[in-house]
Amino acid sequence: MKKEPLVTIVTPSYNQAVYIEETIQSVLNQDYKNIQYIIIDGASTDGTVNIIEKYKKRISKWVSESDQGQTDAINKGFSLAEGEIIGWLNSDDTLLPHAVSEAVQYLSDHPAAGLVYGDANYIDEDSEVIGKFPAAQTTLEKLQGGYVHIPQQASFFRKSLWDQVGPLDPSFYFAMDYDLWVRLASVSEIKYQARLWANFRLHADAKTISADDRCWPEMLRVHYRNGGSWFSQIVIKYYLRKIAAPFINYRRRKLFKKEIVERIKRHE
DSSP: OOOOOOEEEEEEESSOTTTHHHHHHHHHTOSOOOEEEEEEEOOOSSSHHHHHHHTTTTOSEEEEOOOSOHHHHHHHHHHTOOOSEEEEOOTTOEEOTTHHHHHHHHHHHOTTEEEEEEEEEEEOTTSOEEEEOOOOOOOHHHHHTTOOOOOGGGEEEEHHHHHHHOSOOTTOSSTHHHHHHHHHHTTSEEEEEEEEEEEEEOOTTSHHHHSGGGHHHHHHHHHHHTTOOTTSHHHHHHHHHHHHHHHHHHHHHHHHHHHHHHHHHHTO
């Protein structure tokens, strides 16, 4: 009987004690057991380390030491990865129990695919579902035009390809995953599966909310680095988003205000 391939999941962490236990449990409770789980913590001071230590017998490797941020932590984790298939899960996100087994099955059945990704829910601070990530099939050409639609939390790719195109660019704060998707799509097929694999947590301190204005300029850096035109679709999207930014931020503030009110009502 063929041995199941080893999967490495890396969690970069810094001061996420509120959420990291749920993240850890979502990895340890997978129905796929051949997992190497690595946590790279950036010397947290909020009790994160105490939570990690609760699970240290079930975590393959972990460290808590100063680093250069999330991208550096992910690169450090993948440098320790031994799995044939790899992915990373941020310390405020979670996986569904069947995510790894289904991703492994797909990549095993489709050797030409280098990256597979599924669907992800948006969840709030209380892990309540508040929406759905707009995942969809994309291609290298579409990626280069800004049509990303890949939820990082629900993405798995081959270590052999990481060795070919990695590591993540440490100069990126936000778009390091987009940069990686473009690189992977340039050397392999990327495939979407309409299966729910992860939860993407939105909260006031999340990078997606607090630093969204840094994402698109970084995406444009990837675009121009690869010889992209000033008149391409991604550039047009960037300027349209800048115009719409006040409305987008208003909608987000309204969303979180509504959630806070509803949370208070639930606990009255």
